[in-house]
């Protein structure tokens with residue numbers, strides 16, 4: 001195979017070589033436990049602290065409010081479950097959106113079994129949260145609003161500052177799953193009134209299995225993992241020092257390159273969108289055209305099956321994902337695509353391509369050429385498409 005194009009950076013990213021280099025000594029010569037008292041371990045304690053500072057600075061937060069976890073899913077679980085428990089005397093109502101990641105939606109399912117009531121707010125056809133619906137949903141017993149910063153499937157970036165303002169106005173806590181946004185686009189927890197924020201290293205060229213939950217000072221959240229006194233007694237377990245160092249290094253690079261990367265990545269993204277719209281008829285761009293992640297492209301192609309598309313792209317050395325990605329081989333179309341109003345059959349023909357800073361216009365040319373041929377081929381085998389063409393030729 002002479003070509004390999006990886007367009008699934010929303011699923012995970014490659015670890016940057018600089019990140020690996022920064023991590024390596026913490027497996028070997030600096031293997032100490034940061035909690036130990038001797039000088040040998042002090043280096044590790046400092047490395048953990050330095051990473052925590054870099055991460056706090058990246059969202060204008062206080063270093064003491066950053067708690068390392070084993071990834072985004074753990075941070076999401078912690079935020080929801082611990083808030084529910086800590087504030088249930090005030091009320092048992094939680095508001096979220098219809099397009100959250102399963103780490104939020106399935107945690108909400110769990111909380112329902114514990115007597116909590118969940119309201120799922122609609123999004124519009126671009127995937128933007130309906131703020132009017134959010135306001136209407138607020139009740140005296142609402143304790144938490146959890147809305148993702150940017151969507152992992154269709155890339156729509158939410159009006160986070162407005163949501164934060166609404167939460168604050170009503171004295172309700174606001175959590176955001178920022179796994180797709182952190183390190184990709186600017187975040188300011190104070191300006192946006194964010195009380196809790198989840199992020200994960202492996203979505204921004206850091207290692208897998210390390211993330212954090214930001215918890216604003218003053219929140220009464222309990223510890224999620226019980227045991228030692230690590231993470232200010234809120235998340236027990238010997239620190240994943242190499243992971244934390246890798247996360248800090250990845251964030252430091254992401255922040256220093258953010259402006260330039262957002263500019264160049266958006267340019268390649270828009271080039272890809274434009275080329276597809278020109279080359280392939282009966283397609284639809286999913287997600288907001290401008291308020292979207294710089295690396296996200298999501299299209300539905302009529303008369304095409306997303307899974308077949310993926311397999312044929314794979315044979316050309318192109319990695320992408322479809323509307324039902326990461327859900328255990330389920331054939332149900334994605335809840336996100338249904339929430340933006342796509343009929344089942346259109347949602348089934350969806351393709352997500354997520355770029356990295358390395359993706360070039362040459363990659364895009366190659367991908368669109370292959371994609372155009374594949375869509376044509378799949379349509380030529382579709383009886384529905386044949387009928388449609390016949391009808392429209394009269």
Ligand SMILES: *Cc1c(COP(=O)(O)O)cnc(C)c1O
Nearest residue numbers: 071072073101103152179180200
């Ligand atoms: C990837 C992802 C998660 C899960 O993060 P992990 O570190 O893989 O547990 C949660 N939310 C969103 C939006 C994601 O994209």
